[in-house]
Amino acid sequence: MTNDNEKNNSNNKPNNSYLKFTGLGFQMIAIIGVFTFVGYKIDESFNHSMKWVTAILSLFGVFVSLYIVFKSLKS
Numbered sequence: 001m002t003n004d005n006e007k008n009n010s011n012n013k014p015n016n017s018y019l020k021f022t023g024l025g026f027q028m029i030a031i032i033g034v035f036t037f038v039g040y041k042i043d044e045s046f047n048h049s050m051k052w053v054t055a056i057l058s059l060f061g062v063f064v065s066l067y068i069v070f071k072s073l074k075s
Contacts, residue, residue, distance in 0.1 A: 024072060028066075039056065
């Protein structure tokens with residue numbers, strides 16, 4: 001009985017890490033998407049000819065998402 005439990009625990013570990021990293025990927029996409037959307041709406045409301053707020057907030061979203069990934073990988 002305990003041997004079956006050990007097999008199940010060892011099989012779940014790769015799946016859990018796979019799910020963790022998949023979740024991190026989706027989290028990165030969501031964060032970058034939200035910052036890009038907010039930047040786009042700001043540029044749209046102020047009628048900027050060059051979409052510089054979108055670019056700045058997109059890069060900020062990338063940095064925020066990378067910070068969250070590195071923080072998650074440490075723990």
